[in-house]
Amino acid sequence: MNLGLQNKVALVCAASEGLGKATALALAREGARVIICSRRRSEIRKTANEITRGTGAEIIPVVADVSQLKSIRKLVSEAKRRFGTIHILVNNAGGPPTGDLLSMSEKEWKRGVELTLMSAVRLTREVLPLMIQQHWGRIITITSITAKQPINDLLISSTLRPGIQGLSKVLANKYSKAGVTINTVCPGFTLTNRQEELMRARSAKNKITMAKYMAETVKEIPIGRMARPEEIGNVIAFLCSEQASYINGVNLLVDGGLAKGIH
Numbered sequence: 001m002n003l004g005l006q007n008k009v010a011l012v013c014a015a016s017e018g019l020g021k022a023t024a025l026a027l028a029r030e031g032a033r034v035i036i037c038s039r040r041r042s043e044i045r046k047t048a049n050e051i052t053r054g055t056g057a058e059i060i061p062v063v064a065d066v067s068q069l070k071s072i073r074k075l076v077s078e079a080k081r082r083f084g085t086i087h088i089l090v091n092n093a094g095g096p097p098t099g100d101l102l103s104m105s106e107k108e109w110k111r112g113v114e115l116t117l118m119s120a121v122r123l124t125r126e127v128l129p130l131m132i133q134q135h136w137g138r139i140i141t142i143t144s145i146t147a148k149q150p151i152n153d154l155l156i157s158s159t160l161r162p163g164i165q166g167l168s169k170v171l172a173n174k175y176s177k178a179g180v181t182i183n184t185v186c187p188g189f190t191l192t193n194r195q196e197e198l199m200r201a202r203s204a205k206n207k208i209t210m211a212k213y214m215a216e217t218v219k220e221i222p223i224g225r226m227a228r229p230e231e232i233g234n235v236i237a238f239l240c241s242e243q244a245s246y247i248n249g250v251n252l253l254v255d256g257g258l259a260k261g262i263h
Contacts, residue, residue, distance in 0.1 A: 002056055003237060003240070003241035003242065004234045004241055005088075008027075008033070009034075009079065009088070010035070010242075011090065011123075012030045012090040013026040013037050013064075013066050013092045013123065014092040015038060016040060016043035016044045017043070018193060019232050019233065020038075022232060023092070024163075025233060029055050035078070036062070037066070044061040044062070047055060048061035062078050066119040067093070067115040068114075071147065072123055077085075087131070087137060087175040090127030090140050090236060090240075091123050094194065095154075096157055096160065097111060100153065115162045117163060117164060124141075124171065124192045127139070131181075132180065134179075139179070140170055141183075142184070143184050145186055145187065147251065148253055148259050149258075149259045149260065153202070173249065181248040183252060184250070185235060185252050186252060187254050189255070221256045222257035227255075231254070235254050
């Protein structure tokens with residue numbers, strides 16, 4: 001299937017590894033020109049070179065901290081300088097701090113808000129006018145299964161992710177007539193470094209090996225395994241496509257059937 005993304009300009013955040021990297025790779029394979037960002041200079045350059053070698057696509061690495069407005073504006077400005085516009089925005093950021101209400105500090109909560117919620121607000125606000133002007137755009141925000149099914153030790157995530165769903169729905173209502181579709185993707189348990197960190201902490205807390213914890217976790221997933229990052233990236237690439245032009249305001253679970261409710 002031709003996704004119609006040839007020469008589209010995509011901005012993918014937090015893309016040095018994990019879901020961001022997988023998304024950038026999926027878009028590059030479809031012929032998009034991709035700007036990727038991370039706070040880590042060496043890692044984001046390495047990722048850009050790797051994707052270019054594998055796809056032949058034009059990948060521009062930029063060092064940026066999406067929790068900072070100044071850094072976001074610099075990132076978007078660089079994308080506009082390079083390509084003149086942005087057709088696709090993939091909001092993504094590292095996971096917020098973990099813990100419970102009594103253990104997490106005010107600083108950790110503020111860090112979570114800036115990283116998880118305000119990064120999506122600010123990036124969307126900076127890019128949306130370009131999409132309205134050209135009457136074509138795709139905004140995808142990567143959230144989490146916590147947006148649909150709260151997880152006890154992911155309290156900040158479970159608090160903020162549903163708000164992002166609401167934000168995306170409102171924006172989808174308002175701007176789809178301008179040719180901009182806005183959706184979120186809610187991954188379940190996926191084999192990323194972040195997931196490994198969470199499993200290591202949870203297995204230590206439960207005083208079991210990480211292998212045993214992982215085996216017990218996988219039992220809860222109807223499909224019988226965790227997702228590979230590229231499986232999430234491929235879904236996002238499709239949502240960015242011409243073929244997905246009627247998908248708007250959707251909060252899409254990609255979780256192997258893990259969430260228990262009817263969504």
